[in-house]
Amino acid sequence: MSRPGKQRMGNGEAPHRARKRFGQNFLVDGNVIDRIVGAINPQPGELLVEIGPGKGALTARLADKAEHLRVIELDRDLVPWLKVQFEKHPDFELFQADALKFDFTTLMNDEQSLRIVGNLPYNISTPLIFHLLSYAGQVKDMHFMLQKEVVKRMAAGPGEKAYGRLGIMVQYDCQVEPLFEVPPGAFDPAPKVDSAVVRLTPHARRPFTATNRKTLSQLVNVAFQQRRKTLRNALKNLVEPEQLDQLPVDASLRPEALSLEDYVRLANAIDTLNSAS
Structure with a gap:
């Protein structure tokens, strides 16, 4: 996502500028957030990981439902505010890090597979998806807000215009389920493109297995x-x-x-x- 704009963080805090280099567009539509949380449907004992919580609109709803919550935020200016907002959650941990370089094995244990969610910046969505696929064996599912065209590419089949490397490699590791579309007005600032939410569920057993x-x-x-x-x-x-x-x-x-x-x-x-x- 691309357009910068000043955002107030609520409760009288200093404004925060959505940064173009971080691809920040903050999700503000409560109905969309409710639909995302409903699609995830967190269950007791599960470990949820949110990538790019931003100002915490989705994080707040997840915190109400999830017993164990980890968030990864690159923008260091947002980190202190997020810590204050969610420090009372019984099991909340924040990592100031680049998700593209983050080692997700540090969050894993033998008892819990990860459930990953995020409103992903459009400018890094494809490389980030490929990074996350390397952890597919330890992930229960992933729910992402992405540019609608990226979701089309993920779900495309042979002969379709959107069919290509992204869809083939994602489908090799995961079942792809487009859930619903989201208009630009659900964000502040509004992006210039439509978005969509997709669920990726790693195969328990791949239908086709490559030797390498x-x-x-x-x-x-x-x-x-x-x-x-x-x-x-x-x-x-x-x-x-x-x-x-x-x-x-x-x-x-x-x-x-x-x-x-x-x-x-x-x-x-x-x-x-x-x-x-």
Whole structure:
């Protein structure tokens, strides 16, 4: 999100300027906040982690429902106020940190999987999602407010315009469930784009398993760098030309024609060929 503007933090505190470099747009619509909390439906004993609490509008509702609450805030100017607001919560901990670099394993224990929630800054949403996918095995679910187009890309399937690297890799790790759209007026300052809330639920068991996730990621990345060209152009950097006929897909197809299952099968075949050579 992008537009800066002065915000009052309530109870007579000094105004806080929404910072462009942090992508700050504060969620202020109580009905939207209620819908998000309702979708999360915190249960006793669960550990909730909020990324980018901002001025705490969503945090306050989560604190009413969650026994264990951790928040990660990059803006150091907001940290003292957030601590004062929520210090009375029985199990609240705030980390002044960059979520893109944060080690989420420090929050984990053997008894609780994480439930992660956040109104994510649009300017870092994609790299942050990829960072969080690396912890998918220790996460129960994730609920995010994102740019609507990003949610479309996450949920897209083969042949759709929005289909690409983000959707394939997110769907490899998680079930993607778009929940509802949110207009710009729900934020202060209002962004220039529509938003949407999405639920990501890591697979208990993946429907398709890559022998090497790194190979799958590399394959998908290379393929969609040239999405208007055939797969042959992407594959020539991953296997020898004479091996193309041994792959389980038609190399004359374009990248958007292949399903997640196709990409997993192709990545596994590439690994087999490379290990044999």
